[in-house]
Amino acid sequence: MASVKPSVPKGTRDFSPAEMAKRNFIFDTIKSVFRKYGYQQIETPSMENLSTLTGKYGDEGDKLIFKVLNSGDFLSKANDQYLTEKNSNLLTASISEKALRYDLTVPFARYVVQHQNEITFPFKRFQVQPVWRADRPQRGRYREFYQCDADVVGSTSLLNEAEFVQIYDEALSKLGLKDFTIKINNRKILSGVAEVIDKGDSIIDLTVAIDKLDKIGLDGVIKELLDRGFTQADIDRIKPVILLQGTNGEKLASLRSALQASTVGLQGCYELETVFRYLQYTPLKRATLELDITLARGLNYYTGAIFEVKTNEVAMGSIGGGGRYDDLTGMFGLKGLTGAGISFGADRIYDVLEELNLFPASAVAGTKVLIICFDEAGEAYALPLLQKLRNSNISAELYPAGAKIKKQMDYANNKQIPFTILIGSDEMQSGLLTLKNMESGEQEKLTGEDILAKLIA
Amino acid sequence: MASVKPSVPKGTRDFSPAEMAKRNFIFDTIKSVFRKYGYQQIETPSMENLSTLTGKYGDEGDKLIFKVLNSGDFLSKANDQYLTEKNSNLLTASISEKALRYDLTVPFARYVVQHQNEITFPFKRFQVQPVWRADRPQRGRYREFYQCDADVVGSTSLLNEAEFVQIYDEALSKLGLKDFTIKINNRKILSGVAEVIDKGDSIIDLTVAIDKLDKIGLDGVIKELLDRGFTQADIDRIKPVILLQGTNGEKLASLRSALQASTVGLQGCYELETVFRYLQYTPLKRATLELDITLARGLNYYTGAIFEVKTNEVAMGSIGGGGRYDDLTGMFGLKGLTGAGISFGADRIYDVLEELNLFPASAVAGTKVLIICFDEAGEAYALPLLQKLRNSNISAELYPAGAKIKKQMDYANNKQIPFTILIGSDEMQSGLLTLKNMESGEQEKLTGEDILAKLIA
Numbered sequence: 001m002a003s004v005k006p007s008v009p010k011g012t013r014d015f016s017p018a019e020m021a022k023r024n025f026i027f028d029t030i031k032s033v034f035r036k037y038g039y040q041q042i043e044t045p046s047m048e049n050l051s052t053l054t055g056k057y058g059d060e061g062d063k064l065i066f067k068v069l070n071s072g073d074f075l076s077k078a079n080d081q082y083l084t085e086k087n088s089n090l091l092t093a094s095i096s097e098k099a100l101r102y103d104l105t106v107p108f109a110r111y112v113v114q115h116q117n118e119i120t121f122p123f124k125r126f127q128v129q130p131v132w133r134a135d136r137p138q139r140g141r142y143r144e145f146y147q148c149d150a151d152v153v154g155s156t157s158l159l160n161e162a163e164f165v166q167i168y169d170e171a172l173s174k175l176g177l178k179d180f181t182i183k184i185n186n187r188k189i190l191s192g193v194a195e196v197i198d199k200g201d202s203i204i205d206l207t208v209a210i211d212k213l214d215k216i217g218l219d220g221v222i223k224e225l226l227d228r229g230f231t232q233a234d235i236d237r238i239k240p241v242i243l244l245q246g247t248n249g250e251k252l253a254s255l256r257s258a259l260q261a262s263t264v265g266l267q268g269c270y271e272l273e274t275v276f277r278y279l280q281y282t283p284l285k286r287a288t289l290e291l292d293i294t295l296a297r298g299l300n301y302y303t304g305a306i307f308e309v310k311t312n313e314v315a316m317g318s319i320g321g322g323g324r325y326d327d328l329t330g331m332f333g334l335k336g337l338t339g340a341g342i343s344f345g346a347d348r349i350y351d352v353l354e355e356l357n358l359f360p361a362s363a364v365a366g367t368k369v370l371i372i373c374f375d376e377a378g379e380a381y382a383l384p385l386l387q388k389l390r391n392s393n394i395s396a397e398l399y400p401a402g403a404k405i406k407k408q409m410d411y412a413n414n415k416q417i418p419f420t421i422l423i424g425s426d427e428m429q430s431g432l433l434t435l436k437n438m439e440s441g442e443q444e445k446l447t448g449e450d451i452l453a454k455l456i457a
Numbered sequence: 458m459a460s461v462k463p464s465v466p467k468g469t470r471d472f473s474p475a476e477m478a479k480r481n482f483i484f485d486t487i488k489s490v491f492r493k494y495g496y497q498q499i500e501t502p503s504m505e506n507l508s509t510l511t512g513k514y515g516d517e518g519d520k521l522i523f524k525v526l527n528s529g530d531f532l533s534k535a536n537d538q539y540l541t542e543k544n545s546n547l548l549t550a551s552i553s554e555k556a557l558r559y560d561l562t563v564p565f566a567r568y569v570v571q572h573q574n575e576i577t578f579p580f581k582r583f584q585v586q587p588v589w590r591a592d593r594p595q596r597g598r599y600r601e602f603y604q605c606d607a608d609v610v611g612s613t614s615l616l617n618e619a620e621f622v623q624i625y626d627e628a629l630s631k632l633g634l635k636d637f638t639i640k641i642n643n644r645k646i647l648s649g650v651a652e653v654i655d656k657g658d659s660i661i662d663l664t665v666a667i668d669k670l671d672k673i674g675l676d677g678v679i680k681e682l683l684d685r686g687f688t689q690a691d692i693d694r695i696k697p698v699i700l701l702q703g704t705n706g707e708k709l710a711s712l713r714s715a716l717q718a719s720t721v722g723l724q725g726c727y728e729l730e731t732v733f734r735y736l737q738y739t740p741l742k743r744a745t746l747e748l749d750i751t752l753a754r755g756l757n758y759y760t761g762a763i764f765e766v767k768t769n770e771v772a773m774g775s776i777g778g779g780g781r782y783d784d785l786t787g788m789f790g791l792k793g794l795t796g797a798g799i800s801f802g803a804d805r806i807y808d809v810l811e812e813l814n815l816f817p818a819s820a821v822a823g824t825k826v827l828i829i830c831f832d833e834a835g836e837a838y839a840l841p842l843l844q845k846l847r848n849s850n851i852s853a854e855l856y857p858a859g860a861k862i863k864k865q866m867d868y869a870n871n872k873q874i875p876f877t878i879l880i881g882s883d884e885m886q887s888g889l890l891t892l893k894n895m896e897s898g899e900q901e902k903l904t905g906e907d908i909l910a911k912l913i914a
Contacts, residue, residue, distance in 0.1 A: 006509055006567045006789045008502050009555050014568055016575070017497030017582070024498070036847050038824045038854035040872075041477040045469035045601050046503065046557075046587060047523075052463055066504075067526040069553055071591035075543040083540055086532040096526055098466050100503075110463045111471055118473070120871035122857075125474070130503060134528035144502050157857030159836070170847075281840035332463045367495045379616070383738035390493050390627075397495035400579075400614030414577035415497075 011135070011143030018364065022350060023146075025363035026175065027128055030148055030344050033171040034126040037163055039150045042125050044107040047098040054099075056106045056331060064134045066143075067096040100132040104149045105341070106331075112153055113332040121154030121337075140347065151341030153328055158271055161305045161324065162278035164342045168309055168320055169287040175349065176358035179312040180319075181288045185295040186272050187302050187323075189255060192265015193241055193293075196258070197234045205229070207296035210242050214294070218243065241293060248276060248291045255293070271304060288312075301325050307342055314355050319345045369419040369455055371398040372408045378423045385421070385433075385448045392456050412438055421451060468592070468600030475821065479807060480603075482820035483632065484585055487605055487801050490628040491583040494620055496607045499582050501564040504555040511556075513563045513788060521591045523600075524553040557589040561606045562798070563788075569610055570789040578611030578794075597804065608798030610785055615728055618762045618781065619735035621799045625766050625777055626744040632806065633815035636769040637776075638745045642752040643729050644759050644780070646712060649722015650698055650750075653715065654691045662686070664753035667699050671751070675700065698750060705733060705748040712750070728761060745769075758782050764799055771812050776802045826876040826912055828855045829865045835880045842878070842890075842905045849913050869895055878908060 008014060015023060031041070047068055054062050070077070074095045082091040101107055104127045112119065128148045135141055150167065152160045161184075168182050194203040205228040209221050216224070221242065225235055241258050244251045252269055259265030272291060279289065295306050297318075304324030311319055322342030329337045353359055369389060371382045379401045389396035397417075399408045405422075412420050422434040432445040435454070446454065465471060472480060488498070504525055511519050527534070531552045539548040558564055561584045569576065585605045592598055607624065609617045618641075625639050651660040662685040666678050673681070678699065682692055698715050701708045709726055716722030729748060736746070752763055754775075761781030768776055779799030786794045810816055826846060828839045836858045846853040854874075856865045862879075869877050879891035889902040892911070903911065 006571050007506065008567075008571075009504050009506055012502035012504055014502065014572065015500040016572070017499055020498040020500060035823070036850070036852050038852060038872075040474035040823055041481070042474055043472040043477060045465050045471065046589070047466050047469055047601065049464065049466055063528070066528070068557070069524040069526050069549070071520070071523070073545045075545040075548065078543070083543070086535070086540070088530045088532040091532065092526065100525070110465075114463050114465075115471065115473070120868055122868075124854075132503070144504065155857055157859075159855065159857045278836075278840065281837070282844040366492070366497055379735075380738070383735065387739040393493070395493050395495060397581075398616065400612055400616045402614075411577055411579075415495075 009143070011137030011141075013142060013144070017366065021364040021366070022353070022359050023346070025359060026346055026349055026353070027146075027148065029174050030171045030346075031126065031128065033167055033174065034150050036170075037124075037150075037167055039124045039126040039152075042108075042111060042127055043129060044101070044104075044111055044127070046101055046130070048101060048107055048110065050093065050097055050099045052110050053102055053106060057102060061102065065102050066100040066132045066134055067092055068098040068100065070095055070097055101129070102133060103131050104129060104147045105151070105328075108149070108151060108153075109329045109339075110332055112337070113329050113334045116334060122152050122157075122160075123154055124150070124152045126150040140351070142347070146346050148344040148346050149341055150343075151328075151339055153339040154337055155340075156338055158274040158305075159278055160340050161271075161275045164305075164307060164322065164340070165275070165279060165284070165287070165289060166282060168307075168342065169284045171344070172287065172309070172311075172319075172349075173285040175353060176356070176360070177311055177313065177352070178286055179288075180286065181290050181310050181312060183290050183292040183295050183308045183310070184272065184275065185291065185293055185306045186268040186304055187306060188264045188268030188271065188304065189259070189293055190268075190296060192259040192262035192268055193238060195262040195265060197230075197237050199230065199234060202229070204300075206238075210238075210294045211296045213242060244291075244293055248272075248289065251291045251293075252276075275305065297321055297323075303327075305340065311352050314352055316348055316352055317345075319348045319352065321345075365395075365418075367395045367397050367415060367417045369394060369396045369421060370408070370412045370415075370417045371396065371421045371423060372405060372412075373398070373401055373423040374405070374425075375401050377425075377428065381428050382421075382423050385452075388448070388452055389455065392452060394455055419455065466600070468594030468598075470599060470601070474823065478821040478823070479810070479816050480803070482816060483803055483806055483810070484603075484605065486631050487628045487803075488583065488585065490624055490631065491607050493627075494581075494607075494624055496581045496583040496609075499565075499568065499584055500586060501558070501561075501568055501584070503558055503587070505558060505564055505567065507550065507554055507556045509567050510559055510563060514559060518559065522559050523557040523589045523591055524549055525555040525557065527552055527554055558586070559590060560588050561586060561604045561800075562608070562785075565606070565608060565610075566786045566796075567789055569794070570786050570791045573791060579609050579614075579617075580611055581607070581609045583607040597808070599804070603803050605801040605803050606798055607800075608785075608796055610796040611794055612797075613795055615731040615762075616735055617797050618728075618732045621762075621764060621779065621797070622732070622736060622741070622744070622746060623739060625764075625799065626741045628801070629744065629766070629768075629776075629806075630742040632810060633813070633817070634768055634770065634809070635743055636745075637743065638747050638767050638769060640747050640749040640752050640765045640767070641729065641732065642748065642750055642763045643725040643761055644763060645721045645725030645728065645761065646716070646750055647725075647753060649712075649716040649719035649725055650695060652719040652722060654687075654694050656687065656691060659686065661757075663695075667695075667751045668753045670699060701748075701750060705729075705746065708748045708750075709733075732762065754778055754780075760784075762797065768809050771809055773805055773809055774802075776805045776809065778802075822852075822875075824852045824854050824872060824874045826851065826853050826878060827865070827869045827872075827874045828853065828878045828880060829862060829869075830855070830858055830880040831862070831882075832858050834882075834885065838885050839878075839880050842909075845905070845909055846912065849909060851912055876912065 079094045130146050194200050194206050209224040256269050302323035303326040306323040308318045309320035324340040326338045328339030373382050382398050386398050420436045427433045435451050436443045536551045587603050589601050651657050651663050666681040713726050759780035760783040763780040765775045766777035781797035783795045785796030830839050839855050843855050877893045884890045892908050893900045
């Protein structure tokens with residue numbers, strides 16, 4: 001057999017025990033906060049019918065969906081003409097009926113419509129599962145990655161938006177972040193800005209341009225707006241809005257005045273004010289909440305609030321985002337059900353916590369104590385103690401007898417096991433076992449009972 | 458847009474919040490036991506290179522592997538002749554490079570070989586991830602299902618086998634099962650039985666026949682053995698072994714005597730005796746351990762111990778199984794690394810716990826209290842209390858104002874929320890809120906502080 005070292009498909013990853021412990025810390029923390037706010041977990045199948053997914057992510061997205069080949073003699077049902085012409089695009093539908101989940105939102109919408117008679121609305125669900133995209137792999141971009149979403153469907157209340165701010169604040173604070181900003185905007189304000197300069201149709205052009213303020217500065221944005229057909233007069237009217245300064249309250253006051261001619265713009269102001277009002281009762285732990293009217297992510301999608309979260313401690317793209325989208329389930333024929341949701345970027349959060357050294361030792365702790373012995377007599381002596389340790393809920397291992405002590409110590413060190421218990425013939429005779437603290441190197445002779453008491457403490 | 462109700466691919470499932478809570482209870486319990494015994498979690502990608510998987514599961518298995526269509530213009534690289542001949546089998550390799558994980562063992566072997574220089578052996582890993590098989594769906598058989606495996610690689614010690622018995626015992630006891638049997642056998646004993654009748658080559662025929670003892674009885678087994686070419690003299694020598702009775706110790710004594718002419722058979726006896734000896738220090742909690750020499754599952758695969766677990770409380774196939782397989786990683790060019798492992802059948806365990814009504818209320822508890830109010834003033838009054846509840850780690854929700862009280866009560870009932878707090882104008886004036894126990898219907902008037910104290914307790 002060839003001994004070529006095996007590998008994983010490009011853009012996919014193995015997760016080692018150390019990586020899994022850290023990932024579990026992130027996911028468990030976020031899930032516990034979701035639950036505290038009344039969100040409930042669901043899971044959907046990795047494969048969806050291809051027809052469920054196509055047409056939901058735009059033409060570019062459709063190309064990035066991984067299709068699963070039909071089982072058995074898939075060519076028997078294939079279209080002959082497409083085969084002869086080698087037309088991959090058109091052939092796909094006749095040899096593939098299923099595809100891998102591309103995000104969690106479309107499967108959630110499908111779930112809601114399919115199970116609408118079993119669901120109590122408002123339905124607050126969270127979902128933490130992998131998704132797959134045939135993107136070109138690059139640093140920080142994978143073909144398989146976990147999404148971590150919470151969405152509520154069937155409630156127009158802006159209390160939901162306020163709670164999303166609290167969920168971000170609480171989860172990221174619990175993860176150890178100390179300085180991060182939750183940016184909030186509202187699509188209706190962007191619509192209002194376009195409306196007051198009579199460019200309602202150009203809202204995409206407008207937002208694409210002002211979204212770049214951070215990167216290209218005011219002059220760059222103005223140039224881009226001129227290129228996209230806005231007049232100098234338009235720009236003069238928009239400029240104060242783009243350059244909005246001050247507290248969130250001051251910004252809202254300026255917006256109310258700039259948007260007084262736009263009903264939708266004023267509705268956007270009202271919605272933001274309401275979210276801020278809900279939040280006044282409950283001070284945020286560590287987050288800064290910032291109204292940022294240049295925030296336009298996923299504009300084609302969101303119809304109300306828009307969220308984005310950034311850490312201020314390291315250079316990193318957004319670590320979370322979301323918003324409200326009316327008519328979540330319309331794509332599956334159930335009209336008029338509004339949804340709002342947020343997502344945590346687990347891979348980026350992982351990198352941030354790693355860089356800031358924020359993973360707590362307790363979160364990544366594995367086996368607490370390794371019993372080291374030398375022969376079968378030692379094993380027999382060790383086994384009742386091993387059982388007592390485990391009965392006291394201590395993760396414990398006995399290294400099988402026969403290996404040299406150095407090898408057993410290396411095992412403890414490599415697995416970062418903080419304590420070892422040595423059982424040699426002296427120890428068995430005296431009943432005093434050697435407990436070694438692997439970090440300090442300190443050793444002491446104790447009875448099994450004393451070791452147990454010490455490790456439980 | 459068509460309003461055909463969307464669905465999932467056949468053989469796949471959505472999991473509702475109630476189902477997820479129960480599944481999490483099962484997986485969390487098993488994982489906590491794995492960890493206590495020093496097993497560490499890894500994850501591998503859902504997609505493996507097709508070449509990693511093919512040839513590992515036999516011809517039938519290969520057909521059941523879900524292949525992923527190459528992205529982009531996949532036909533441009535397709536073999537023309539196979540296309541023209543519509544030869545699905547041969548075309549597959551030229552339009553598909555990746556496939557979905559079929560089990561957790563082959564990806565684990567691949568992982569060990571790929572990461573051998575980072576791994577400390579013995580490597581004790583567990584893995585809980587979905588696998589996919591293009592089987593014909595039927596009751597209890599799905600095309601996507603979770604496997605839940607623990608394996609140790611790089612240790613020949615029979616202590617590992619003993620610990621697997623303990624892990625089954627502890628995990629299934631924790632899940633609430635009261636009466637279950639862990640069957641154990643050893644491939645070397647089966648080899649020994651074949652050897653003593655000079656039918657070493659017919660071990661498969663032998664074991665396939667005696668494996669059916671439960672179903673077809675002794676006469677059936679004898680008939681099948683005769684059909685498979687065994688002589689009456691062979692059968693006379695095997696019969697005492699098949700009909701082995703008594704305690705495990707008595708069975709082993711009989712086997713030792715029957716297999717005295719077979720070195721491999723005696724080795725099998727020694728291995729079983731050693732496992733029993735390890736276990737004598739640590740009484741099993743609820744499991745019965747039974748030496749069953751008719752147990753032959755996965756015979757082509759296992760080389761030492763063989764395990765199978767059955768509940769005695771309801772009629773159900775095996776809820777777990779495993780064994781030792783020498784040369785786990787040989788398929789990827791790393792020879793001589795022995796492995797042993799066990800698996801829990803999560804879907805069957807789910808059905809057993811459901812039938813026996815063993816899911817504890819605490820495991821499936823979601824939101825603990827719903828605050829019900831009637832208008833914006835009520836919301837404003839409720840929000841600080843809501844925050845205090847959550848700060849005390851109580852899952853709490855506020856139903857957005859505006860809905861009728863009946864609707865809010867229905868929401869609490871449907872979500873099985875055990876408590877509601879009612880805030881109307883009387884309550885706001887007096888500061889005494891109504892706390893309702895949704896199960897008993899009992900109501901009392903309490904201050905916010907008293908409610909908090911009561912719900913924390």
